[in-house]
Amino acid sequence: MRRSARPQRRSPLHRARSPVAARHAGAATLLALAALALAAPAAGARAFLPEPGASPNETHTNTLYTVALIIGFVVFLAVEGGLIVALVRFRARKGRVAAQIHGNRRLELTWTVGAIVLVTFLTVLVFIQLGSIKNPPASGPGGLALADDAEFATLNQPAAPGGNALTIHINGQQYIWRYDYPNGAFAFETMVVPVNTTVVLNIEASDVAHQWWIPKLGAAVDAIPGYTNHSWFKIARAGMYYGQCALLCGQGHANMVAHVCAVPVAQYQTWVDTQKAAITQSNKDVTDERALEVKDGGDASQPPSAAQLQLQLAEPVGPSYVPPECNETTAP
Amino acid sequence: MATTELIETRPRPQVVTHTVPRKRRAWIEWVTTTDHKKIGILYMYLTFAFFIIGGVEALLMRIQLGAPDNTFVTPQRYNELFTLHGTTMIFLFVIPVMAGFANYVLPLMIGARDMAFPRINAWSFWMLLFGGLVLYASLFFNAPQAGWTSYPPLSSIQYSKDGGIDAWIIALHLIGLASILGGINFIATIHNMRAPGMGWSRLPLFGWAMLVYSYLIVIATPALAAALLMLLTDRHYGTHFFIPTVPGSGIREGSALLWQHAFWFYSHPAVYIMVLPAFGIVSEVLPVFSRKPIFGYKAIAASTVAIAFLGMLVWAHHMFATPIATVVLVFFMISSMMIAVPTGIKLINWIATLWQGTIEFTVPLMFCCGLIGTFVIGGISGVILAMFPVDWVLNDTYFVVAHIHYVLFGGSVFGVFAGLYYWFPKMSGRMMSQRLGRWSFWTILIGFNVTFLVQHSLGLSGMPRRVYEYPANAGWTTYNQISTVGSFILAFGILLTFINVVRSLRTGRVAGPDPWKGNTLEWFTSSPPPPNNFDAIPRVRSVEPMKDIRRAIERDSASVGSAGATAQETVPA
Numbered sequence: 001m002r003r004s005a006r007p008q009r010r011s012p013l014h015r016a017r018s019p020v021a022a023r024h025a026g027a028a029t030l031l032a033l034a035a036l037a038l039a040a041p042a043a044g045a046r047a048f049l050p051e052p053g054a055s056p057n058e059t060h061t062n063t064l065y066t067v068a069l070i071i072g073f074v075v076f077l078a079v080e081g082g083l084i085v086a087l088v089r090f091r092a093r094k095g096r097v098a099a100q101i102h103g104n105r106r107l108e109l110t111w112t113v114g115a116i117v118l119v120t121f122l123t124v125l126v127f128i129q130l131g132s133i134k135n136p137p138a139s140g141p142g143g144l145a146l147a148d149d150a151e152f153a154t155l156n157q158p159a160a161p162g163g164n165a166l167t168i169h170i171n172g173q174q175y176i177w178r179y180d181y182p183n184g185a186f187a188f189e190t191m192v193v194p195v196n197t198t199v200v201l202n203i204e205a206s207d208v209a210h211q212w213w214i215p216k217l218g219a220a221v222d223a224i225p226g227y228t229n230h231s232w233f234k235i236a237r238a239g240m241y242y243g244q245c246a247l248l249c250g251q252g253h254a255n256m257v258a259h260v261c262a263v264p265v266a267q268y269q270t271w272v273d274t275q276k277a278a279i280t281q282s283n284k285d286v287t288d289e290r291a292l293e294v295k296d297g298g299d300a301s302q303p304p305s306a307a308q309l310q311l312q313l314a315e316p317v318g319p320s321y322v323p324p325e326c327n328e329t330t331a332p
Numbered sequence: 333m334a335t336t337e338l339i340e341t342r343p344r345p346q347v348v349t350h351t352v353p354r355k356r357r358a359w360i361e362w363v364t365t366t367d368h369k370k371i372g373i374l375y376m377y378l379t380f381a382f383f384i385i386g387g388v389e390a391l392l393m394r395i396q397l398g399a400p401d402n403t404f405v406t407p408q409r410y411n412e413l414f415t416l417h418g419t420t421m422i423f424l425f426v427i428p429v430m431a432g433f434a435n436y437v438l439p440l441m442i443g444a445r446d447m448a449f450p451r452i453n454a455w456s457f458w459m460l461l462f463g464g465l466v467l468y469a470s471l472f473f474n475a476p477q478a479g480w481t482s483y484p485p486l487s488s489i490q491y492s493k494d495g496g497i498d499a500w501i502i503a504l505h506l507i508g509l510a511s512i513l514g515g516i517n518f519i520a521t522i523h524n525m526r527a528p529g530m531g532w533s534r535l536p537l538f539g540w541a542m543l544v545y546s547y548l549i550v551i552a553t554p555a556l557a558a559a560l561l562m563l564l565t566d567r568h569y570g571t572h573f574f575i576p577t578v579p580g581s582g583i584r585e586g587s588a589l590l591w592q593h594a595f596w597f598y599s600h601p602a603v604y605i606m607v608l609p610a611f612g613i614v615s616e617v618l619p620v621f622s623r624k625p626i627f628g629y630k631a632i633a634a635s636t637v638a639i640a641f642l643g644m645l646v647w648a649h650h651m652f653a654t655p656i657a658t659v660v661l662v663f664f665m666i667s668s669m670m671i672a673v674p675t676g677i678k679l680i681n682w683i684a685t686l687w688q689g690t691i692e693f694t695v696p697l698m699f700c701c702g703l704i705g706t707f708v709i710g711g712i713s714g715v716i717l718a719m720f721p722v723d724w725v726l727n728d729t730y731f732v733v734a735h736i737h738y739v740l741f742g743g744s745v746f747g748v749f750a751g752l753y754y755w756f757p758k759m760s761g762r763m764m765s766q767r768l769g770r771w772s773f774w775t776i777l778i779g780f781n782v783t784f785l786v787q788h789s790l791g792l793s794g795m796p797r798r799v800y801e802y803p804a805n806a807g808w809t810t811y812n813q814i815s816t817v818g819s820f821i822l823a824f825g826i827l828l829t830f831i832n833v834v835r836s837l838r839t840g841r842v843a844g845p846d847p848w849k850g851n852t853l854e855w856f857t858s859s860p861p862p863p864n865n866f867d868a869i870p871r872v873r874s875v876e877p878m879k880d881i882r883r884a885i886e887r888d889s890a891s892v893g894s895a896g897a898t899a900q901e902t903v904p905a
Binding site for chain 1: 407408411477478479483485486491576586587588589622623624625626627628629630631651653654655658665666669670672673676677679680681683684686687688689690691692693701704705708709712713715716719720721722724725726727728729786788789792793794796797798799800801802806
């Protein structure tokens with residue numbers, strides 16, 4: 001309209017602006033940063049991908065993540081590219097006049113539909129992968145032969161086909177994890193499991209909320225008092241898998257570690273039997289000691305003393321009591 | 333004369349004073365003021381003070397994490413630090429600083445002479461101050477240490493015996509009250525006090541953002557207040573809303589999950605409460621400095637409303653790892669994904685606004701472009717986290733910490749700095765140094781990305797959030813050191829802006845009423861504006877009334893020629 005009539009007076013901030021070079025230095029830095037992000041994909045890509053999973057659910061999750069990351073990276077390049085091109089091409093110059101455009105319905109509809117298509121694609125992808133992430137499969141051919149009828153979570157996590165899975169109850173406590181095995185054995189901190197076997201986890205907490213998480217073995221699962229939560233993993237390669245409590249549970253939160261030690265089936269069987277025997281023996285020791293105390297005039301109605309509990313809980317079945325394979329500190 | 337029709341007023345109720353106000357001492361004047369501009373300034377000082385405190389807390393945490401097995405702070409101190417940092421930045425900085433900006437400029441923008449309820453306005457500011465004091469007074473006793481989310485049972489009396497959680501509850505009650513009162517005030521102001529001619533389609537986009545901000549606050553905050561009250565009675569009066577078992581009886585009564593639902597029902601909309609006003613600032617600043625109308629005004633206004641609506645329906649995406657049914661997870665995944673659409677529309681419309689403009693690289697514009705460039709990363713990681721199987725492996729890790737900082741710093745705080753540089757001349761009457769501002773911008777942009785980009789990698793390699801230490805063999809040392817170095821670069825960048833503010837308040841160039849050639853009515857009055865804001869309120873004929881006014885003046889001075897000098901007098905110079 002009257003654009004030509006507009007006075008070419010420079011606004012006061014023009015005077016405050018340093019020479020054009022400084023302005024370009026900024027744009028150049030931004031471009032350099034973008035170039036760096038592109039030029040170092042080898043180093044960069046590793047940093048933005050999860051560690052390779054050791055359980056099928058983690059592997060499938062990583063696939064989902066990677067697809068979403070690639071799509072996200074394309075969107076990122078498009079937005080940053082558009083922004084930088086606009087800033088460089090359309091910076092104020094003498095004689096240039098801004099186009100007085102208020103919008104473009106067709107264009108706006110196009111990118112709205114484009115965004116909808118993208119998120120729909122990702123949603124569908126989740127549905128496709130969900131089953132293999134959420135539902136435990138049957139144990140592999142070399143897995144543990146399960147005699148017991150494992151009990152399963154029916155809410156949301158179906159049973160493994162044929163009930164062919166080992167069920168372990170996990171209990172989060174300030175600041176240690178306890179694992180209960182089907183034969184009555186239990187352990188703390190390090191969970192010993194057989195390879196090629198689907199391990200179904202029932203996760204609970206007995207004081208505050210915790211979160212069970214072994215990064216290479218699939219989902220992090222909240223352990224909330226009053227609820228039972230479920231997860232599973234199936235490890236192909238023997239070795240140690242490290243994790244720790246991921247939900248703030250108090251001052252010892254950072255030290256509430258969780259290890260999973262996958263061993264060949266025979267070794268697992270030996271370990272779980274030994275553990276069971278050790279616990280039985282330890283219980284007997286405590287009973288005997290109490291009987292001795294009673295004989296010496298103690299009061300049988302009193303609960304066991306702290307020292308006795310210590311003996312019962314820590315000594316034979318404490319965190320250090322694991323098969324030798326699991327004492328290696330190197331992660332698989 | 334042609335100019336007279338521009339400056340019309342319609343009769344409106346005036347505040348009648350029966351006595352001439354006494355001249356009071358300056359501090360009494362500040363403490364008793366009900367002037368929206370003075371309250372706005374008070375908000376700015378208070379919230380930026382809390383920003384500094386929260387920032388120092390962040391730096392202390394980064395020092396602690398700068399080396400493996402560090403013993404710089406104790407576990408207890410560390411837990412207190414992140415609890416206070418989160419609470420401070422969210423409740424005492426980002427949410428109220430938006431109220432501060434809006435207090436100052438919103439009535440000016442819509443051509444009002446004050447907020448609808450000036451005394452309630454003052455009340456909400458003082459409630460905010462007292463809330464902040466209650467929170468920080470706990471430092472002298474026991475600071476809260478259950479995180480800014482304070483999940484029970486950790487926050488129950490059994491596991492948090494000292495009064496820190498109680499201080500946190502009371503502080504949030506007071507701040508929440510301040511928030512709700514402020515929200516009601518903004519709603520009443522925007523609905524009723526717009527300048528003649530300013531229909532809904534001519535409301536500045538910052539006005540739209542603040543309207544939606546206010547509705548979100550009024551809808552969501554009472555849920556938090558109710559949950560806080562339940563937590564308080566759980567702690568002290570024998571109820572068990574959130575306590576899973578009655579000790580000794582073995583009966584399951586309460587639910588620890590109930591708290592998470594109630595808390596996130598507020599705290600997820602709170603994310604949009606924090607980011608929408610920043611988006612509003614961008615929508616104001618970009619058209620001014622690209623000298624081009626906003627691209628797709630209606631789409632941006634509608635997307636603000638859409639984000640708020642969807643934002644009320646996504647709270648359980650914070651709870652993907654809790655025991656809830658898969659169908660619920662699917663619902664919340666889809667609703668969270670859908671938010672990406674209106675947010676994406678905003679981003680692309682902003683770039684389209686710059687396109688074919690004549691862009692002037694002022695500091696406010698640079699911060700807006702910084703917002704677009706960094707927020708998009710937070711948006712993308714948000715979509716990734718919305719896929720709940722992916723969230724299962726990333727929740728409660730540093731990936732989420734990085735995500736929230738890309739959204740809340742890359743989104744909100746960049747917007748706050750854009751607003752600060754943009755409106756400082758209006759508030760103080762003086763310009764801020766553009767040179768120092770540019771230095772500050774680049775330092776902040778680089779420092780921010782150095783600090784938080786690697787935190788994605790930390791999360792992906794398995795570092796949980798809220799841990800006070802990590803072992804040397806975990807492989808997290810390098811990333812953490814990069815992050816710590818970045819945090820100090822970031823802090824230095826922010827310091828440069830503070831230096832800029834302090835210097836410019838004394839020695840900045842006098843700004844005049846309209847240094848940027850702005851589009852909205854706050855630039856129609858002098859800088860700083862007089863107590864009554866406007867002697868005459870112009871009739872608004874478009875979403876960019878100042879452009880119309882300037883154009884009319886040009887037209888008049890061209891047609892009337894040398895005799896048209898009177899046009900100068902109608903616009904306060």
